[in-house]
Amino acid sequence: MTDTTNKTPAEVLAPDVVTPEVVPPQAPTQDKPASLWSDAWKELRRKPGFIISALLVILMVVMAAFPTLFTSVDPRDCSLIDALQTPSAEHRFGTDLQGCDYYARTIWGARASVSIGLIVTFFSTIIAVALGSLSGYKGGWLDSTLSRFTDIMFAIPLILGALVILNALAGSRGVLQVSAVLIAFGWPTMMRLMRSSVLSVKELDFIDAARALGASDWRIITRHVLANGITPVVVYATITVGVIISAEASLSFLNVGLQLPAISWGLMINTAQNRILAFPHLLFFPGLFLSMTVFAFILMGDALRDALDPKLR
């Protein structure tokens, strides 16, 4: 382990997560065996931070999946005559430059952000867990190759790498393209995390025991190594959803993310940027929803870390 001393910002959010080996493998003397996760769940249910973040996450996911539950107005049904109205009874969040109802657009904007956040995190985590556990468990040349490859991808900061590729993809940037690019640059940190976690788990006695019992590598990795080593990655992945949503909005704001006529919070602020000083509502509502969504995922990762970290018990 020579090259994991560096911390990316998101790692700082989850500083204490890499100690799965401290978890007692067997539950202490209780009637029912309490797993790490059920213990954590018991604690989480009582944490206000977790409850707030969980409610917010659910709200945003429902908003992304079923926007019509929140608004019956078509976000693309605009009339120029209504352009740039401040919030009123008819248009709760006002209207934008095209005269579209800003409330409807803000609600519909959740879909792009939340789906990109979830898609990117899901696939990056799969890549990271697969490569990280393979690398950490097998060691040798496979580990060296995979780790050097990760170093290379890690050397290109997310926003800069995405900026270069997406800039070249001008004209065809939809949710899929933006997600693919963010996945390409999003997995390295989690891969390192997974690898170091696997390295610490695989030295433990129960892995030797499983091997002595004749378990195959596949069974050892899936049943023992992953089950005990995935905790830090789960915490980090939760935070990553927020980080990715923020990155998507920033890219859209920089004109290299989603393109009109897509509806996204970053894009809404981008279109409004020259009128923000005169019409602050154009910034306020999408900015508020965006920040709240990111906040929910980061707070949830924070609460998960506190609950899953046995050192804090």
Added chain:
Amino acid sequence: MTSYIIRRVGQFVLVFFAATFLIFSMVFAIPGDPIRAIAGEKPMPDSLRQTLVQRYHLDEPYMVQYYYYVTGVIQGDLGESFNQRPVLDIIKERFPRTLRLAIYAFIIEMVIGVTAGVWAGIRKDKFLDSLVKVSTVAVISIPIFVLGFMAQLFIGVRLGWLPVTAGNPPSLYGYLLPAIVLAAVSLAYVARLTRSSVVENLRSDYVRTAKAKGLSQRRVIGVHTFRNSLIPVITFLAIDLGALMGGAIITETIFNVPGIGQALYQSVIAQEGAVVVGIVTLLVIIYAVANLVVDVMYAVLDPRIRYD
């Protein structure tokens, strides 16, 4: 130690070539006719086209093109903009401003972030600690462009405390608001990192020993805890320089700071691939060097870490 440094430098060389190759491939492997991009709407005579093809080595194989590109980068040639201004010139003109902005942001996050972190750390689980914890999550959650516009709107326009744009050439006063915005997110990370580092060190044996020797609280915290807690923070700050460069793209655009980030944004808008690649290559190299320096520094600062 020496062997560690040698190995780490070797890794850096590998990362440098691979990362530049990736950036090169990402941009130039994508189908399209770069000569058409230069010509724009106007028809181009065949002779000029031939000259340009030869000049940019477009008729050579892919790897040869990469060879020309990477030798250029090593010699400081990062390509040209459409109006044939060397990208290096653009960088020379604009980089010092970004550097100044980053340094101001750096000072702000060091002073405020470390103070808040130490403060929260020695009062673990008290009100102030919770306040720092919640407010840092809140600040981290607000994307930097939203934060920038908010600062512009409230501090710049409504309250009128600081100028909304930096001006050209920017004054120290003009840099202040963009520097605060740029610092905000990293500041929150620094505060959190310092806090957890202080909390961890306060539990350590050498702090207990120092207390047992009867040293004053001030000395225990100020010398024993504080200095050791700074190790991870220093390494984070060095890497953060890379993040600040990235954040500068957005901050400089919003506050109209004529720095490297704004140049990058403008060339994205103008679809100037060569300038985008030139600037991104430079930023990636800076980031890689910062990483290298940090790793080596870490090994020097913290003798507990063994590298072999």
